[in-house]
Amino acid sequence: MGSIEPNPVDASDIDSRTPRGRRLLLRWLGWGAVGVLAREIGVGVIRGYLWSPHAGPFGGVIDARPAADFRVGDVVVQSAGQCYVTCVPEGFLALWWYCTRPERRCVVVWQPTAAASSGPAEADDHTFATLGRFSCPCCGADFNRYGARVFGPAPRPLDRFPVRVEQGVVRVETGRQRVLLRQQASRADATPG
Numbered sequence: 329m330g331s332i333e334p335n336p337v338d339a340s341d342i343d344s345r346t347p348r349g350r351r352l353l354l355r356w357l358g359w360g361a362v363g364v365l366a367r368e369i370g371v372g373v374i375r376g377y378l379w380s381p382h383a384g385p386f387g388g389v390i391d392a393r394p395a396a397d398f399r400v401g402d403v404v405v406q407s408a409g410q411c412y413v414t415c416v417p418e419g420f421l422a423l424w425w426y427c428t429r430p431e432r433r434c435v436v437v438w439q440p441t442a443a444a445s446s447g448p449a450e451a452d453d454h455t456f457a458t459l460g461r462f463s464c465p466c467c468g469a470d471f472n473r474y475g476a477r478v479f480g481p482a483p484r485p486l487d488r489f490p491v492r493v494e495q496g497v498v499r500v501e502t503g504r505q506r507v508l509l510r511q512q513a514s515r516a517d518a519t520p521g
């Protein structure tokens with residue numbers, strides 16, 4: 329039985345002026361595009377899920393702003409940390425901006441001029457603010473400054489990240505591995521300033 333001879337591609341074969349050259353050129357460009365796409369997907373997965381703390385904005389520690397610059401009732405969006413930092417009488421919370429309804433996980437929107445709704449007694453921002461709430465654009469769930477659900481189909485409060493106040497600055501430990509799930513929101517969830 330005869331052996332199959334390899335069919336090496338000579339650089340001179342890739343001559344776009346001939347039909348065979350054009351085919352080879354297109355094949356090489358196609359594989360190049362696939363390689364670039366695979367690399368981008370790999371980088372995205374590593375950044376989104378596997379990146380270690382301090383290696384990038386989400387997954388590291390984010391400085392929100394000096395604690396003295398907050399007033400009770402303030403809400404500050406921290407896009408790099410995918411969260412909202414809220415100031416309540418007991419201190420600060422960092423609420424992950426994804427709604428907790430598992431089928432959708434939409435990003436909730438802070439609505440500063442919408443009426444605040446009464447929440448559960450153990451986490452009610454209506455006692456110090458008449459305006460402002462987080463609304464989920466997908467199914468209409470509302471949450472207050474403690475992350476407590478005050479309306480709609482979300483099953484639990486907004487998830488949160490650990491907060492610490494160091495040298496007068498409010499800092500948030502972000503990242504998927506740092507998320508704190510809870511079944512009930514509480515005033516005790518706030519970090520004192």
Ligand code: FES
Pocket residue numbers: 427428429432433434464465466467468469480481482
């Ligand atoms: S995804 Fe938020 S209530 Fe539906």
